[in-house]
Amino acid sequence: MPQMLLIVEPLGQRAERGRAAGEVLYKRMLDFASELQAQGLLLGVNSLGSEARRLAKRDGSAQVWDGPFAESKEMVGGYFLLDTDDPAVALAWAERCPAAEWATVEIRGVGPCYL
Template sequence: MRYALLMHHHEPAEGELSAEAQRAFDVYAKALQQAGVLLAAEVLQPMDASTTVTNRDGAVQVQDGPFAATKEALAGVFLIDVPDLDAAIGWAGKCPGAQWGTMEIRPVATSFVDGGWTR
């Protein structure tokens, strides 16, 4: 089953993420890959680089910045394919981001893979 491991934590300033933390994320991503469960890993740019789009009654509106101002931000996503929630919890607990932020585990409902939708 596919799970998204969503990292939520305060947004570090430029250069605030230590070399040690960067190495820890590298080790973590490589462990996921070596276990054969990693589908994708994405570190997101800061919230001020985001754009919010809505479409209400055919009118597309574009707004700079995130939808909501919060103390914690979605910082990155690991997409994994593991047998069950217990396995996803195990991997989320090993993520370096869990040491200073929150890991949200969300099952994937539908995936677009190889040109088609699957459950």
């Protein structure tokens, strides 16, 4: 089962740090992705925007909510999808992830929802 590193960061943090500081941190994340790729572990990586929508479909009717969501104090800011079924390997890479310095890195297995 591949392992995903989810970057969970406080809402508003990107705006507070500003573009110049954000570009420096983004470069560090790109370098981290390059390390994962060099090790043959990287299946996918992306940053995620802070604006979001949610959709739920009940009784054939869809309901959509626009975000950001007031009840949320954090957002998923991005992910790295790793080609390993070993949670210990994912944890070791999560510890090396630059985002762990300003956000939380959540490690999750990726697979069927019945596992």
